[in-house]
Amino acid sequence: MVASKIAAERRAGVLTSERAELADLRDLILEAVGGYAEPESDCRTDGLGWHSPLWQVVRAAKSHPLLRNLDGYQAWRIVSRVMDVDELLEADSRLADETDVATAWADAHDRIRYLPGQTLLERALEFANANPVAGPRDRGPFYARFLDLLAGYVRLRQTDDPVNKHQWDLVAVPVQRWAEILGVQPNTMSAWRRWATEDGILVPHTPHSHASKRAAQYTVSLNRLLPVRGKL
Numbered sequence: 129m130v131a132s133k134i135a136a137e138r139r140a141g142v143l144t145s146e147r148a149e150l151a152d153l154r155d156l157i158l159e160a161v162g163g164y165a166e167p168e169s170d171c172r173t174d175g176l177g178w179h180s181p182l183w184q185v186v187r188a189a190k191s192h193p194l195l196r197n198l199d200g201y202q203a204w205r206i207v208s209r210v211m212d213v214d215e216l217l218e219a220d221s222r223l224a225d226e227t228d229v230a231t232a233w234a235d236a237h238d239r240i241r242y243l244p245g246q247t248l249l250e251r252a253l254e255f256a257n258a259n260p261v262a263g264p265r266d267r268g269p270f271y272a273r274f275l276d277l278l279a280g281y282v283r284l285r286q287t288d289d290p291v292n293k294h295q296w297d298l299v300a301v302p303v304q305r306w307a308e309i310l311g312v313q314p315n316t317m318s319a320w321r322r323w324a325t326e327d328g329i330l331v332p333h334t335p336h337s338h339a340s341k342r343a344a345q346y347t348v349s350l351n352r353l354l355p356v357r358g359k360l
Contacts, residue, residue: 160219190237200234279350
């Protein structure tokens, strides 16, 4: 009797917790829908290329623990439990029905690579952990870590904007910021950037300009990098 009572209380506790998480997710989505202004026309909405008007709502929702580690369709199944389709149609007038909303949500969820409050460079570092690469010349594991980050950074930018992905081969590698991310001194980061140039991975494109306060920009030759596992 005692055991069954404890089990029932535990089940009730789990259900209460799940309801609270679902209610929290609904509030998060409603806040995103209410705070998002649909652009008057298709446009570049955040500097990373064109996204559907629903994109920012999905991006906000993906930060919720219930959705963060799911694929797009799994995430939509949970979202559809807490939101009416009509409520989501408000975020994008081009969507006509549940089929449109479900497809747009799942597609955006799968393509979003970094969450609100997280920079692309920080997300690229996480991506690099799972997708290491090897350069054309062995310069040690710490330099290899920089190459992992560089490859991840470029690939995530391309993935976030598949239409204009070739534009994102052009990158700046500011020494101070990248040194902070990798936990090294700026002079070390400067040497790694020079090595990458010597190895043909970074190809100078636009020189640094003090007058315009523009950092040097490079094209990245991903074909000079080999995946340690899988494919690049």
